[in-house]
Amino acid sequence: MVSTYAQGTFCHKPSTVSGGGKSEISKSLLNAIIYGSFxxxxxxxxxxxxxxxxxxxxxxxxxxxxxxxxxxxxxxxxxxxxxxxxxxxxxxxxxxxxxxxxxxxxxxxxxxxxxxxxxxxxxxxxxxxxxxxxxxxxxxxxxxxxxxxxxxxLSASYLRVGFATDNSWYLHKLRSDFIAAAKIQMEDDITASITIPVKNLKYVNPEYPNKSLKLTENCERKFFQRPDEAIHRGYDKETEADLSQNNNFCSNYEPLSPEDGKRLVEDAINFDLYTKPIRRLIVEGSKDESGYYFISPSHPRIVDGAPSKNPRYLQIRPDLVNPIDDYLADLGLRFSRRIPLSEAVHHPINAVLPGRRNNPPDKKNGIRGLSVYGPIHYQDLPELFMDFICSLTGKSPSTTGAGSEGALTKGPFNMLSPVTDLNNALLSYILTGYNAFSSAAGYVGTDSRFDHDISLLIPELWSRMDIKDRDPQKLIAEGSLEKVEDFEYNGKRILASRLGYRITENFTFSYLNSIFDEPQAVFTDKMLRPEKQDIEAFADGVNNIVEAQTRVALDYFADGSVDAAIPPLKALLHIMAYGNYEGKPVSHPDIRNMFEREYVLSSEWYKERLLHKQQIDIAFLEKSLQYLDDFMKLEVNQEYTTQLNLHQRKANLAAELEHVKSDNYLEFLEGTIGADLLFTKA
Structure with missing residues (x-):
């Protein structure tokens, strides 16, 4: 028997660059576990x-x-x-x-x-x-x-966490009682969200200290997946099951003929590595005489003589394919919290776990290194949002190079000025008090390759940690997180403190024991402290980040949008561009205080946002009332007026309008992000 916790952990992965592991956080670890005798x-x-x-x-x-x-x-x-x-x-x-x-x-x-x-x-x-x-x-x-x-x-189970320099796998034995977490995929690439004060929500988990919470809604019906691990036959069972179905949309897969299929089947040892659905597909493809092609997950299209690193397919949302899992999760939570059927079951975000795409330097192709982060980092809001403003990505299979993906990674898709999204996002973080822990994908340092192994591991770890153990201040106090300090290298100050805090050997000792038999073998000292792999590459990687942050911040001064930034964001943009704000560095207590909830709630600019939100809501309700009036006045609509009970609806709308006009509504809004005064270029 396996005990389960009715109130799961909603792991949210925002502002994650291409190749940072957005999809991997939702994939079952069962696909990655290797079983054998002991x-x-x-x-x-x-x-x-x-x-x-x-x-x-x-x-x-x-x-x-x-x-x-x-x-x-x-x-x-x-x-x-x-x-x-x-x-x-x-x-x-x-x-x-x-x-x-x-x-x-x-x-x-x-x-x-x-x-x-x-x-x-x-x-x-x-x-x-x-x-x-x-x-x-x-x-x-x-x-x-x-x-x-x-x-x-007795069955022993092992998990791959990283690669050796010869591309062999680092396997680590899992605890004999380890059971992979059951997962419900809540989001993938595109999510809508709202920030709500706890006081306005019923039946939420009281164990979390957040005074405002973020609720999200998935905006996609199909996910545009890049199954990197499917290149290894039988490793990504979910992808092999998906790609064995009919009516798939795929790109960058090699079209295989019946002759190709026969060769795959005849290679009996490697053919047997596939899961049953793909074996069946290949056998059918090898016998097909109609002239159609088929694809295999382990065979990307050959481009310029090499397999493409960007194979893609559209995956139907798992909750649409198998809605029973979502229903059971809701039902279990309803029973656990004693939520009446008349009330909604809310799933607010519990953990913020963005991902990074890190690469070692590639001098031949002129790509500077980004692999200066350890496996897991925590950053206070100022340092975190410097990263989010810049959203630097390393060399990813989805992109043609490295660089900034725009603020919050939305550069190619954002029709608004980035300062609007940054205002809303930063304010939401300050009000909710969420702490962000980022994980590394790709490389840690110049030598330690992990691909998405850490991305898969993070939700397993976070769902097993007590809520109090996810508190960064506790982790810092007990030595599980260490601050990355600035240092001198070749006569130049390296601003490594921008990286925040990273996990230590004490963290692996205290928390990885919930998953592994030998927790401290998972990450070596050189993985926890990447500068020990190559100090020159580490220093240049930090400089790369700082220089990119400066370059990006100056754009907000060039277009004038810096003046539309809320004060904490405005201070950050000045520090990124010029190293200080009003003569104060990012470490100054006055700067740090600007990122506190109490500072925001007492500020005039925040109250102005709430008033602006109130005026928007008043205008919307007045417009809705006018529309109802116009509709109900027409003789031809009298029948529908009765059928749709519009007189009662109008009365309800009028009552809501009176509430929205009152001071009580402003009090109701306190703890939300209000509404941004949209920046437009002159």
């Missing part, structure tokens, strides 16, 4: 070593024992969880050197065996005889290596 080396020796580890005294492991509870629980104690056991056998700066050396000396397969014992141990069932439940078969008179529990094979 093997021991020498069964008798390994069981003996496991027994010694289980019965060891762990009370003396702390470097500073006075800071910890000296009553140490035994490894198999019911009061110690599997996650706690994993922490116990993971090296940590909190442990003594002697204890860390002991932990490092444990062979990986023995440590995994300890976790299997912990996973299946039940005092009422196994007592001290847990060893009797584990065994191996005897093969040719010798004990085998495949571990059995109660004479049943």
């Amino acid at each position: 093997f021991v080396d020498d069964f008798d020796k390994d069981i003996q070593a496991t027994d010694e580890i289980i019965n060891r005294d762990y009370s003396n492991r702390w470097k500073n024992p006075e800071e910890h509870n000296l009553v140490s629980r035994s490894l198999l104690s019911p009061q110690r969880t599997l996650g706690s056991a994993i922490k116990l056998l993971t090296p940590s700066s909190q442990y003594t050197d002697e204890y860390n050396n002991f932990v490092k000396s444990i062979p990986a397969h023995v440590k995994a065996l300890v976790f299997y014992v912990k996973r299946f141990y039940r005092p009422e069932r196994t007592n001290d005889n847990w060893k009797d439940y584990f065994s191996t078969d005897v093969i040719n008179g010798r004990k085998g290596h495949e571990l059995l529990f109660n004479n049943r094979k």
